Amino acid sequence: MSLREIDVKRYINTDLYPIDKNSVNAGLIARSHASIKADGCVVLKSFLRSERIEELVQECDRVESHGHRNFTRTNPYFTNDRSDLPTSHPLRRFYDRSNAFVPADNFGSESILRAIFDWPAFAPFIKEVLGEEKFFPYADPLADVTVNLAEQGNGFPWHFDTNNFTVTLAIQNAESGGDFEYSPMVRSLTDENYSVVEKVLDGDKELIKTIRLEPGDLQIFKGRYSLHRVTPLSGLRKRYVAIFSYVAEPGMVSSPQRAKELYGRVLPIHLERAGLRADSLVD
Template sequence: MMLQGLHAPMPSAFSAAEIALEAIVDLDTFPIHDLQHPKRKSLVADCYESLQETGCAHIPRFMRQDAIEAMREEVSRLRKDIRRSEDTVNAYFTNDDDSLPLEHPKRHFMSRRSAFINSDKLEFQSILRQFYDSDVIVHFLSDCLGVAPIYRWADPLARNPYSVMQEGDHFPWHFDGNDFTVSILVQQSEGGGDFEYCPNLRNPYDENFDGVSAVLGGDRNPVHVLTLQPGDLQLFKGRYSLHSVTPIVGKTERIIALPTYVTDPYAVNRPHHAKTVYGEALPIHFERERAVRADNLID
């Protein structure tokens, strides 16, 4: 068998001994490293229940404020690497398919304007990368989800980016290519920037095109809205829950870190999705384009 070329210029993972988790998370309040601690057990139970009920769990002030400040400073040093993009997309990030009737949700295109600092641009000592590389965090999230094993995503651009949204930017209704996403708000906009989601609108056995069409057409019944504060952690099932970010209002950017997790450690975003949202498709996106999705869902 031929070995594929390395996709990263250098190995990027921190070892456990290099990650000072107590500098990132207040481990007295959230003793996620101590598997038998009653506080961990009750936090996991609360998150699990919330994920079952609404596809989403919210832990206010999970991150230490000085870690959030360090992340904000990292974003300001990486401004040159912010990739802005503007286009029209459907909820699945696929091309138009004119063999389908016009009212099919795959043919419903919406404008999108957003910007990311892709994961491959994070600084060497990035707090966000340390958070992402922490096995304690992965284990905690896996317990909250009740899904094991989960993995960090293989996608070199989308696995752990910062989203940096300016006035008027918005992210329309969509499903993610990965299974689970953590959102850590770093900076709040003055207005807008709300995360809206429809819990479990599809599942691996049912695309529920009628339900998706209804929301795209304006049905607000299944819609939940979450407003985060800086330092809050949100965990949600973005592959099953249709979600969006409402337009940003005011001059202050909305900055959010988006560490992502998967049940399939091989698959990455399709090239069209990578190019549309993250600004480029790398060799790995083409090499793995035909990898069969474990869940058969569209993306």
């Protein structure tokens, strides 16, 4: 089966979310805008047709052996330690990270996930929900469509994303754990807001929201500005989450260090474009 033959509407629940018909989406867009504005996040429950989720699970099962597993200690910014700062400073808060991403170049032409990412109605809908004028698919050949997989004992400690917005599709949950915790819009392009980040890292519940995503739920999230984590998993079943990535500048890719860490490889494009980012955030 080629990409062109996959009928995306068999998978996306277009009865609930008729995203290919702009005229009927005004209420959905308005509700989503309000949620994004309030805390940088919206969850569209049952975005996938429930009877099709098993096919997505099978797709993940097929590629999961290509997952790049890594076990590191990292701070929320994926940077080196700063011995000139107090040990309580967010740049000095290091956590065990145990996680795996299946890089985007493993899915092939039969991928349902790739077909959803490439469906002409999908990106314009996400762009409108985010209310962003500058909106481009991530240009990283390892990271535009990935599957994050995690197993018993794994989690994903507090961090900020490299990409400006992340669109995630829950495919399979672990038996327990795996809650998504986040502190909405805690930093901005111009202010790292370290003092509040430090409070989040200390577990200040006033600053933290929790979401339980179920298979088929689509989450649209501004992870570049909102500190977030996934709580540790337990049980034998793997957790699968597909990640569709978009950014505010065309041609943006991971830094070479980040590509190596998350995907296990550095491609020529990462080296060619290193240092060309237009912003000055730390990561």
